[in-house]
Amino acid sequence: MAAIAEGLRRVxxxxxxxxxxxxxxxxxxxxxVLIATALGLPLGALLAVKRFPGRRTLIVLLNAxxxxxxxxxxxxxxxxxxxxxxxxxxxxLFTPGAMIIAQSVLVLPIIAAxxxxxLEDAWRExxxxxxxxxxxxxxxxxxLLWDARFSLVTAVLAGLGRAAAEVGAVMIxxxxxxxxxxxxxxxxxxxxSKGDLPLALGLGFVxxxxxxxFNAAAQLVKETAERRFG
Amino acid sequence: MxxxxxxxxxxxxxxxPRGQTLIDGVSLEIGAGPSTIILGANGAGKSVLMRLMHGLxxxxxxxxxxxxxxxxxxxxxxxxxxxxxxxxRRSALANVIYALKLANIPAGERESQALAALDExxxxxxxxRPARVLSGGEQQRLALARAWALHPEVLFLDEPTANLxxxxxxxxxxxxxxxxxxxxxxxxxxxxxxQARRVGDEVIYLQAGRVMERATIESFFARPATAEAAxxxxxxxxxx
Numbered sequence: 001m002a003a004i005a006e007g008l009r010r011v012x013x014x015x016x017x018x019x020x021x022x023x024x025x026x027x028x029x030x031x032x033v034l035i036a037t038a039l040g041l042p043l044g045a046l047l048a049v050k051r052f053p054g055r056r057t058l059i060v061l062l063n064a065x066x067x068x069x070x071x072x073x074x075x076x077x078x079x080x081x082x083x084x085x086x087x088x089x090x091x092x093l094f095t096p097g098a099m100i101i102a103q104s105v106l107v108l109p110i111i112a113a114x115x116x117x118x119l120e121d122a123w124r125e126x127x128x129x130x131x132x133x134x135x136x137x138x139x140x141x142x143x144l145l146w147d148a149r150f151s152l153v154t155a156v157l158a159g160l161g162r163a164a165a166e167v168g169a170v171m172i173x174x175x176x177x178x179x180x181x182x183x184x185x186x187x188x189x190x191x192x193s194k195g196d197l198p199l200a201l202g203l204g205f206v207x208x209x210x211x212x213x214f215n216a217a218a219q220l221v222k223e224t225a226e227r228r229f230g
Numbered sequence: 231m232x233x234x235x236x237x238x239x240x241x242x243x244x245x246x247p248r249g250q251t252l253i254d255g256v257s258l259e260i261g262a263g264p265s266t267i268i269l270g271a272n273g274a275g276k277s278v279l280m281r282l283m284h285g286l287x288x289x290x291x292x293x294x295x296x297x298x299x300x301x302x303x304x305x306x307x308x309x310x311x312x313x314x315x316x317x318x319r320r321s322a323l324a325n326v327i328y329a330l331k332l333a334n335i336p337a338g339e340r341e342s343q344a345l346a347a348l349d350e351x352x353x354x355x356x357x358x359r360p361a362r363v364l365s366g367g368e369q370q371r372l373a374l375a376r377a378w379a380l381h382p383e384v385l386f387l388d389e390p391t392a393n394l395x396x397x398x399x400x401x402x403x404x405x406x407x408x409x410x411x412x413x414x415x416x417x418x419x420x421x422x423x424x425q426a427r428r429v430g431d432e433v434i435y436l437q438a439g440r441v442m443e444r445a446t447i448e449s450f451f452a453r454p455a456t457a458e459a460a461x462x463x464x465x466x467x468x469x470x
Contacts, residue, residue, distance in 0.1 A: 126318075128310075128316075129312065134302070134333060139332065143318065146319075230319065
């Protein structure tokens with residue numbers, strides 16, 4: 001208990017430096033989730049509604065990619081962005097931009113695979129009715145995305161959880177540079193290795209509190225909306 | 231308006247997914263006019279037959295032919311109401327507007343047409359209620375309004391009252407009869423003999439995926455031509 005209290009006190013002492021780390025964490029993870037959602041939801045809808053050769057293989061692949069190790073993603077993005085790599089000229093390595101790219105890659109399969117499952121369940125219920133009304137695939141996909149919006153919140157939250165919690169990818173492509181690319185998870189790893197366990201613990205609590213707050217808010221919105229719309 | 235999409239002709243239609251025969255060599259012609267009841271026990275193939283007619287399923291053998299070659303036009307001029315209505319997560323009114331939008335009705339006309347359809351089924355006062363919180367009977371009436379808004383020439387109904395209490399079922403029947411009176415061809419599957427009598431003009435009796443008998447309501451109930459139909463009318467289960 002004493003360690004926890006000490007940790008929280010140390011975190012509060014950090015103030016400006018701490019809030020910079022928290023803000024960067026949120027900026028990176030939320031941007032990554034936004035990008036992954038914009039790509040992942042349409043991909044999930046496509047896989048749920050359209051039947052095409054290779055669809056099942058793609059679903060298996062996507063499900064497997066949910067378990068992609070962050071360090072491996074970090075390494076691959078590192079190779080792409082490093083000065084000798086194909087995207088080297090962009091000069092993104094060790095910037096927040098690189099961290100956003102890495103986390104987007106990490107989160108995309110989660111959002112696509114989970115939304116595919118939710119949308120396919122909805123499609124089973126809606127298919128005959130929508131086809132009877134003359135909805136083509138594109139219209140049906142958009143209808144599903146809108147009608148299953150409450151279930152999709154869970155898919156997006158799972159993605160956000162993954163992004164906020166991972167350390168391997170942002171560490172490799174960001175480099176944990178103080179004031180530039182240091183986020184909560186890399187700061188925790190650093191403080192732990194330096195032996196400053198109370199500070200690491202305090203940062204950990206702030207991270208958990210943030211994730212909890214996001215999930216609680218989303219759940220609240222979801223439940224209110226579900227009561228309202230059935 | 232162009233010529234009617236009717237008659238609908240089924241030519242030796244069979245449906246056998248994964249080798250299991252559900253519909254077996256059905257030949258039928260369904261014309262405008264009398265309300266047609268597809269009667270049969272559970273598992274007789276009523277729902278499958280309706281889906282083949284409506285185009286939701288493709289026959290394994292044989293052909294389903296309408297008097298209209300254009301698929302999009304055909305789709306717009308027929309509608310189906312299912313046993314369990316599927317309502318979108320939006321208001322009752324928006325559910326009807328959705329169907330009108332898919333049918334390419336100009337945006338400016340959708341709302342007034344949708345409200346008129348809700349009026350027709352007595353749901354106008356619930357227009358802005360979320361569709362999914364309506365009662366089962368109200369949802370089914372909303373499904374009827376959604377189908378009716380497009381003024382289909384043919385309306386398929388697959389056991390529309392199977393999940394409803396008798397009072398709600400009667401309300402649905404009243405709406406169906408009003409559509410019939412307005413000139414829409416009714417094709418309804420049911421296993422409810424009383425409902426068949428109240429709503430139908432003619433009966434197609436189905437058993438094990440085959441048409442056993444087709445007759446007017448009066449003669450079907452008074453003098454069933456086959457032993458199977460006679461047993462069904464008497465309320466006996468054919469396999470007992």
